[in-house]
Amino acid sequence: MSPVRRIAREEWRALSRDRVAMLGLLLLTVLTLVAALNAAEHRRTADAERGRYQSQANDEFANQPDRHPHRVAHFGHFVFRPLNPLAAFDPGIDAYTGHTLFLEAHRQNGANFGDVRQSSLLLRFGQLTPAFILQVLAPLLLVFVGHNCVTRERESGTLRVLLSQGLGSGQVVMGKLLALLGFAGLVLLPALLALLWLAASGQAAWAPVLVLACAYAAWLLLWSLLVTLASTVFRRGRDALLGLLATWTVLVILLPRGVSDLAGSVVAMPTRFENAIHVEREYQALGNAHRPDDPKFAEFRDRILEQYGVTSIEELPVNFKGLVGTEGERRSSELFNRYAAEVFDLQERQNHLVDQYGWLSPTLALRRLSMTVAGTDLASFRHFLEQGEQYRYDLVQRLNRLQSGEITYADDTDPDKENRISHAHWQAFPDFHYQPFPVDQALRRAAPAGAMLLAWLAALASLTWLLGGRLGRAVR
Amino acid sequence: MNADTGNAVTASAVDGGVEAGKGAGNVLEASSVEAGYGERSILRQLDLRIGPGEIYALLGGNGAGKTTTLSLFLGFVEPTAGRVRVDGFDPVAQPVQARRRLAYIPENVALYEHLSARENVAYLLDLAGQYEGDEAIDRALAAAGLQGSAFDRRVGGFSKGMRQKVAIALALARSVPALLLDEPTSGLDPQATSEFNRLLDVLRDRGIAVLMVTHDLLSAADVADRIGFLDGGRLLEEVAADGEDRFNVRALHRRYAEQAA
Numbered sequence: 001m002s003p004v005r006r007i008a009r010e011e012w013r014a015l016s017r018d019r020v021a022m023l024g025l026l027l028l029t030v031l032t033l034v035a036a037l038n039a040a041e042h043r044r045t046a047d048a049e050r051g052r053y054q055s056q057a058n059d060e061f062a063n064q065p066d067r068h069p070h071r072v073a074h075f076g077h078f079v080f081r082p083l084n085p086l087a088a089f090d091p092g093i094d095a096y097t098g099h100t101l102f103l104e105a106h107r108q109n110g111a112n113f114g115d116v117r118q119s120s121l122l123l124r125f126g127q128l129t130p131a132f133i134l135q136v137l138a139p140l141l142l143v144f145v146g147h148n149c150v151t152r153e154r155e156s157g158t159l160r161v162l163l164s165q166g167l168g169s170g171q172v173v174m175g176k177l178l179a180l181l182g183f184a185g186l187v188l189l190p191a192l193l194a195l196l197w198l199a200a201s202g203q204a205a206w207a208p209v210l211v212l213a214c215a216y217a218a219w220l221l222l223w224s225l226l227v228t229l230a231s232t233v234f235r236r237g238r239d240a241l242l243g244l245l246a247t248w249t250v251l252v253i254l255l256p257r258g259v260s261d262l263a264g265s266v267v268a269m270p271t272r273f274e275n276a277i278h279v280e281r282e283y284q285a286l287g288n289a290h291r292p293d294d295p296k297f298a299e300f301r302d303r304i305l306e307q308y309g310v311t312s313i314e315e316l317p318v319n320f321k322g323l324v325g326t327e328g329e330r331r332s333s334e335l336f337n338r339y340a341a342e343v344f345d346l347q348e349r350q351n352h353l354v355d356q357y358g359w360l361s362p363t364l365a366l367r368r369l370s371m372t373v374a375g376t377d378l379a380s381f382r383h384f385l386e387q388g389e390q391y392r393y394d395l396v397q398r399l400n401r402l403q404s405g406e407i408t409y410a411d412d413t414d415p416d417k418e419n420r421i422s423h424a425h426w427q428a429f430p431d432f433h434y435q436p437f438p439v440d441q442a443l444r445r446a447a448p449a450g451a452m453l454l455a456w457l458a459a460l461a462s463l464t465w466l467l468g469g470r471l472g473r474a475v476r
Numbered sequence: 477m478n479a480d481t482g483n484a485v486t487a488s489a490v491d492g493g494v495e496a497g498k499g500a501g502n503v504l505e506a507s508s509v510e511a512g513y514g515e516r517s518i519l520r521q522l523d524l525r526i527g528p529g530e531i532y533a534l535l536g537g538n539g540a541g542k543t544t545t546l547s548l549f550l551g552f553v554e555p556t557a558g559r560v561r562v563d564g565f566d567p568v569a570q571p572v573q574a575r576r577r578l579a580y581i582p583e584n585v586a587l588y589e590h591l592s593a594r595e596n597v598a599y600l601l602d603l604a605g606q607y608e609g610d611e612a613i614d615r616a617l618a619a620a621g622l623q624g625s626a627f628d629r630r631v632g633g634f635s636k637g638m639r640q641k642v643a644i645a646l647a648l649a650r651s652v653p654a655l656l657l658d659e660p661t662s663g664l665d666p667q668a669t670s671e672f673n674r675l676l677d678v679l680r681d682r683g684i685a686v687l688m689v690t691h692d693l694l695s696a697a698d699v700a701d702r703i704g705f706l707d708g709g710r711l712l713e714e715v716a717a718d719g720e721d722r723f724n725v726r727a728l729h730r731r732y733a734e735q736a737a
Binding site: 162 | 550552571572575577579580582584586587588590599600603604605650
């Protein structure tokens with residue numbers, strides 16, 4: 001057996017007698033399993049619930065009686081965002097964003113009913129998910145278990161004995177690292193099994209599951225390197241522990257939190273109310289699409305008359321009210337989309353700023369990668385909103401076209417007529433089906449964060465190699 | 477003859493070098509070595525040569541540079557000048573090769589407390605690539621004088637003497653050409669010291685070069701072939717054993733006391 005493996009085996013033997021290590025491992029394993037089961041159950045329940053509600057909303061929309069199409073447009077429709085299967089592993093920002101959109105004419109509503117707004121304050125503190133446990137708690141356990149892997153030898157005097165057997169100091173450090181990696185593997189195992197189960201049961205694609213597995217393995221490798229390095233550099237175990245706890249606090253807690261706050265102050269976002277006021281002001285300036293004689297639509301009317309070669313709207317072969325509704329919806333949607341895009345662009349600028357700090361805190365890089373691959377990041381949420389908006393726009397415009405094609409202008413302007421059309425029209429409308437990002441696209445978006453993690457790994461591995469090789473020189 | 481000690485002085489570092497040990501080649505060799513920690517100079521122009529089957533005792537007061545001399549051969553301290561060799565290997569440039577030819581027993585023998593005597597030796601032999609089964613280990617432990625009932629006991633409860641026996645057993649099992657001992661008899665009672673010195677006789681008979689740094693003049697006089705006096709990082713004087721009485725202990729003691737003063 002090679003000296004590196006022999007040292008690792010002996011370190012394992014020492015770890016197996018270490019109550020803190022064994023109890024910590026047991027606790028973390030139980031926590032991860034409970035979190036995985038809980039998250040999977042939550043996802044299953046939420047998904048079933050949303051599916052049921054979606055089906056109910058589809059039925060209610062389709063089963064409207066014969067009525068005026070514009071009433072149908074104002075009756076509205078609900079669409080629900082299905083949960084990505086990997087949200088059970090990393091819910092990302094899902095708990096903070098809404099998952100229900102109410103679609104109606106002339107309005108672009110935001111998503112509602114985020115879990116956080118409906119839950120206790122405990123959820124705001126942090127959800128107990130496999131991702132949270134691996135990102136936050138697992139490094140802490142590695143710190144407590146491994147901080148003295150080399151300092152213990154130094155403090156007890158056995159380091160000199162080890163080295164005097166003809167070992168290279170790099171071999172000693174590698175042996176310690178290998179043992180800690182084995183321990184980290186056990187820490188990762190429950191989450192890994194949960195991930196593999198998601199893929200094997202056909203709920204999630206293999207590619208993102210494998211990427212997540214590799215990313216979290218890299219994350220624990222990174223911490224194993226950091227812990228071994230600190231234990232190599234510090235003379236006393238107590239100093240290594242303090243140094244590592246400080247590092248954990250900064251990298252895992254303070255920097256991610258501080259950088260988010262910093263991004264919020266550097267790239268300021270308008271409040272929801274400010275935005276609503278601006279939108280409403282511009283919306284009013286667009287004209288009232290319910291009134292065909294609104295002066296804001298005069299130019300549009302002239303163009304239509306010219307297009308059809310007639311001189312009055314009464315002569316048009318189509319219902320001008322429906323055309324105005326179509327034009328009004330086009331204008332208002334452009335306005336809504338512009339504001340929505342501005343807000344999303346600001347949020348993406350904030351995210352981009354936060355992402356750049358991934359070079360300083362690998363936690364940020366891992367979170368970005370994990371959320372992106374799990375489909376629970378901002379881009380995925382935006383993707384849902386944009387699809388919902390496209391569905392809303394198509395739905396309202398279909399109804400506007402029905403109004404202009406199926407009802408005459410004369411009837412439509414007669415207050416004594418109800419102008420109902422057959423419900424068969426909206427029964428034929430397609431249902432909303434959310435299409436998540438294709439896997440390859442999600443993986444491509446996660447690549448920069450992956451590169452940051454790899455850079456951290458390379459830097460720490462080099463440092464460990466360099467300083468570990470000098471271990472013998474530091475022994476007195 | 478040296479008037480002060482009544483023993484043959486083979487050479488003085490001050491006078492320009494020490495003669496080689498009694499073997500044909502030197503196992504441990506330091507030539508004009510300067511070394512220290514940072515700005516602090518510890519060893520000055522140290523010349524030391526120890527041949528196979530020779531026991532060399534290096535005496536000196538606190539801070540004389542005794543432990544630094546051991547660290548020099550272990551490659552833990554890099555000389556700023558001069559040359560150090562362990563069986564022909566440079567401990568700084570070739571630490572692994574040099575350490576493979578050394579066994580080292582520190583003042584307080586550090587062992588793995590949760591392992592038994594046999595497991596400690598097995599583990600360290602395995603790391604040195606010299607594990608040849610438990611029988612060989614048992615033979616080494618017995619040769620080192622450890623009682624059979626202690627082989628499977630955890631070393632956490634061992635006395636200093638028992639720990640040293642485990643370390644000696646490791647050195648015996650490794651068949652290394654050189655052994656470094658740091659204050660081996662400090663804290664041992666006279667009987668344990670005598671037992672330890674007889675063990676060193678065994679090592680000498682096996683052709684192992686032994687360098688022991690010690691305060692224990694009587695033990696050094698009992699077992700060493702040569703005794704060197706180190707002061708302020710300089711090897712001031714060397715005395716070789718001579719005749720049946722080996723050393724004039726009274727003269728050595730006076731010399732040592734003068735130096736310490």
